[in-house]
Amino acid sequence: MKNNKYLQLFATFFKIGATTFGGGYAMLPIIKREVVAGHGWLDDEEFLDALAVAQSLPGAVAVNTAIFIGHKVGGIVGAVIAMLGAVLPSFLVILTIAMFFTRFTEDKIVAAAFNGIRPAVAALIAAAVLTVFQEKRSIILWGIFFILAVFFKLHAMLLIAAGAATGLLLHSRKGIKTKKGDLP
Numbered sequence: 001m002k003n004n005k006y007l008q009l010f011a012t013f014f015k016i017g018a019t020t021f022g023g024g025y026a027m028l029p030i031i032k033r034e035v036v037a038g039h040g041w042l043d044d045e046e047f048l049d050a051l052a053v054a055q056s057l058p059g060a061v062a063v064n065t066a067i068f069i070g071h072k073v074g075g076i077v078g079a080v081i082a083m084l085g086a087v088l089p090s091f092l093v094i095l096t097i098a099m100f101f102t103r104f105t106e107d108k109i110v111a112a113a114f115n116g117i118r119p120a121v122a123a124l125i126a127a128a129v130l131t132v133f134q135e136k137r138s139i140i141l142w143g144i145f146f147i148l149a150v151f152f153k154l155h156a157m158l159l160i161a162a163g164a165a166t167g168l169l170l171h172s173r174k175g176i177k178t179k180k181g182d183l184p
Helices: 002-019 024-038 044-056 061-099 108-132 136-150 156-174
Strands: none
Touching (some): 024 044, 024 061, 136 156
16 A cells, blocks of 8 residues: 555654664664565665665765665655655754754753763664675775775765776676666
């Protein structure tokens, strides 16, 4: 049922957006658990593909991922609904905080809570990074691109283009089949 599918998309991404602190990369392990293991909307390979596309586009990676998954599940309407579900909780919290901002700025309890949240967010980001390292080739490529980014200060767009070219080259040399057949 289409309406049920859209409701599931919205509820899933709203829940993720409402319960994940740190946004972006911190949300990725939870998104993966929900859409791969929970709903079966994507398999592991499709999730990594969605993540690669989401990271290649401007904007927040979690929102881009939600849009990609929403589109796969429910087309354009699904993409919009997943995006709204992902961003609405943060929007509402930020709006509420902005309304009472002056009361929170000097609150030691709020500052202590945020100091406690930081290590948990770092752990979630590390978990998202480890998701990418599912095979040895990924680790080697990560090392190469890390060196290019950090030591040679290559622009992000050049790194992304080089990554895409590397993926296509490896694909064509190995004769790897995709789920939809060979690349042209």
